[in-house]
Amino acid sequence: MLTEWVRVFGRLHPILLHLPIGLLGGLAALEFVTLFRKGIVSRGAISIVAWLTAASAVMSATTGWVLSDEAGYGGDTLETHEWLGISVAAASVVVALLHALSRGGTRVPVLAAYRVALVATMGGLLPAGHFGSTLVRGEGFLTEPLRAEDAVSATATSTYARLIAPIFSARCMTCHSESKKKGGLTLENEAGIIGGGVDGAVIVEGKPEQSEMIKRLRLPESDRDHMPPKGKGQPTAEEIGRIEAWIAAGAPFEGNVPGLEPEPPIAPPDPNAVARLEQALVHVEAQAQGSNLLWIDFAGAAAKTTDATAAELLTPLLDQVEQLSLGHCGITDATMALVAQMRHLRRLDVRATGVTDAGIAALAHHEKLEELILVQTKLTDAAVSHLAALPALKRVYLWHSGVSEDVALKLHEQRASLEIEAGDVRDAAVVETEKDLQLTNTAPVAGAPPGAEVLAPVNTTCPVTDRAVDPAYRIVYKGRVVGFCCPKCPPQFWADPEKYASKLP
Numbered sequence: 418m419l420t421e422w423v424r425v426f427g428r429l430h431p432i433l434l435h436l437p438i439g440l441l442g443g444l445a446a447l448e449f450v451t452l453f454r455k456g457i458v459s460r461g462a463i464s465i466v467a468w469l470t471a472a473s474a475v476m477s478a479t480t481g482w483v484l485s486d487e488a489g490y491g492g493d494t495l496e497t498h499e500w501l502g503i504s505v506a507a508a509s510v511v512v513a514l515l516h517a518l519s520r521g522g523t524r525v526p527v528l529a530a531y532r533v534a535l536v537a538t539m540g541g542l543l544p545a546g547h548f549g550s551t552l553v554r555g556e557g558f559l560t561e562p563l564r565a566e567d568a569v570s571a572t573a574t575s576t577y578a579r580l581i582a583p584i585f586s587a588r589c590m591t592c593h594s595e596s597k598k599k600g601g602l603t604l605e606n607e608a609g610i611i612g613g614g615v616d617g618a619v620i621v622e623g624k625p626e627q628s629e630m631i632k633r634l635r636l637p638e639s640d641r642d643h644m645p646p647k648g649k650g651q652p653t654a655e656e657i658g659r660i661e662a663w664i665a666a667g668a669p670f671e672g673n674v675p676g677l678e679p680e681p682p683i684a685p686p687d688p689n690a691v692a693r694l695e696q697a698l699v700h701v702e703a704q705a706q707g708s709n710l711l712w713i714d715f716a717g718a719a720a721k722t723t724d725a726t727a728a729e730l731l732t733p734l735l736d737q738v739e740q741l742s743l744g745h746c747g748i749t750d751a752t753m754a755l756v757a758q759m760r761h762l763r764r765l766d767v768r769a770t771g772v773t774d775a776g777i778a779a780l781a782h783h784e785k786l787e788e789l790i791l792v793q794t795k796l797t798d799a800a801v802s803h804l805a806a807l808p809a810l811k812r813v814y815l816w817h818s819g820v821s822e823d824v825a826l827k828l829h830e831q832r833a834s835l836e837i838e839a840g841d842v843r844d845a846a847v848v849e850t851e852k853d854l855q856l857t858n859t860a861p862v863a864g865a866p867p868g869a870e871v872l873a874p875v876n877t878t879c880p881v882t883d884r885a886v887d888p889a890y891r892i893v894y895k896g897r898v899v900g901f902c903c904p905k906c907p908p909q910f911w912a913d914p915e916k917y918a919s920k921l922p
């Protein structure tokens with residue numbers, strides 16, 4: 418109990434320390450005025466101020482000394498600050514004593530000594546305060562606005578110096594510098610980062626998830642172990658991701674980490690390649706206005722698409738594909754090897770294709786793939802380990818893929834953030850999700866007789882909207898190919914086929 422109260426007493430230091438500063442300044446001001454107008458302030462009043470100054474200085478030094486015992490502070494700065502603080506306190510007592518001695522009469526040497534002591538004490542206050550603020554604010558706080566920001570990062574050669582050190586410097590160094598090692602940790606230099614804190618290493622090279630630093634950064638802000646502490650400037654999600662990627666790459670201090678360097682801009686798609694896709698009735702669309710990334714949907718050409726045609730059409734566009742639907746195409750793992758080279762691919766639909774475990778293995782560690790539709794493929798439970806290795810994967814559809822529900826569930830336990838759709842539902846439900854996923858129509862195969870070629874639509878205007886048909890969106894209804902204007906219309910058509918079919922020629 419006593420020690421708790423002592424700690425509280427110690428924490429008064431930041432408040433108390435302002436008292437001697439103010440009082441000492443006041444005392445000097447009073448003495449200064451009396452130089453010009455003798456007797457304007459009584460010696461008695463000055464004496465009170467002098468003793469108050471001494472008492473508050475002693476209190477500040479004592480509380481500071483108690484506070485320094487608490488975890489977090491250490492090093493040369495603390496020591497210097499401590500000695501200066503104690504000296505100022507002692508000097509203030511000397512000032513008060515000399516003042517008392519000088520009161521008796523005109524003992525000139527005593528009065529002179531008192532004045533010298535007062536000036537000297539004031540002089541000691543400046544560096545004491547400076548080192549104290551260095552402790553709290555970190556090295557160079559005072560002159561920070563004078564330094565050009567990020568002067569290092571522009572000329573730095575290593576990925577660490579350019580992309581990682583500035584994060585530590587901006588978010589951590591007020592508490593984890595050479596002069597202020599909270600938790601025994603400095604993030605100011607290589608030795609400090611490798612050396613770790615009071616609890617040992619803070620990074621495990623190549624293993625961000627085992628690194629204390631990442632664990633703490635990822636804790637909810639309300640957790641008392643979260644870093645930086647609640648209410649202090651927090652790094653952005655992107656910055657945390659950057660530190661994580663740096664640790665994953667082995668936390669090198671020299672050289673470049675390729676994955677962390679800014680990506681080269683994406684070249685515009687080859688217009689001839691796009692034209693060839695359109696001729697083959699494959700739907701191609703820019704992901705956004707002005708974007709060079711593409712959404713490519715083979716729905717309209719599914720029945721005619723094989724590994725060979727897919728390779729021919731997609732190879733010139735590997736860098737541009739962001740979303741790719743190959744559902745119901747006659748493709749196998751050979752196409753998956755091609756798909757693995759699409760570095761910007763985020764969403765891949767290979768439902769009802771010949772893709773097997775080897776095809777998923779070919780995607781190994783694809784960095785951006787977020788969504789994977791594997792419904793009605795030819796997988797086994799072995800595919801799950803390859804899925805688990807996809808770092809960006811957020812959602813995977815596994816109905817009728819051959820992966821058992823148990824194993825899918827295990828994957829979910831392993832990667833809680835991964836959404837897995839693997840419920841034991843009938844085909845109807847599969848069709849239903851197509852709507853949720855806003856896929857273009859994949860119904861041609863569902864309605865067509867097995868092996869049927871998908872031909873040109875029988876209609877030129879959409880039966881739902883009466884707008885012109887886009888041949889990319891087709892279904893087979895009662896043996897006839899029906900075209901639509903957009904991907905939203907086929908689901909509407911299926912909701913009441915009789916009604917819309919009457920509009921067909």
Ligand code: HEC
Nearest residue numbers: 588589592599600602614615616617619629630644645649
């Ligand atoms: C406002 C002060 C403050 C800031 C800013 C701060 N920390 Fe800390 N940090 C502390 C304190 C205090 C401790 C010791 C208490 C504890 O272990 O929680 C600590 C401890 C740690 C530890 C554990 C050291 C060990 O071995 O116990 C790690 C790792 C850490 N901080 C990382 C960071 C990182 C990374 C940042 C910047 C993104 C950061 N901190 C920013 C105050 C801070």
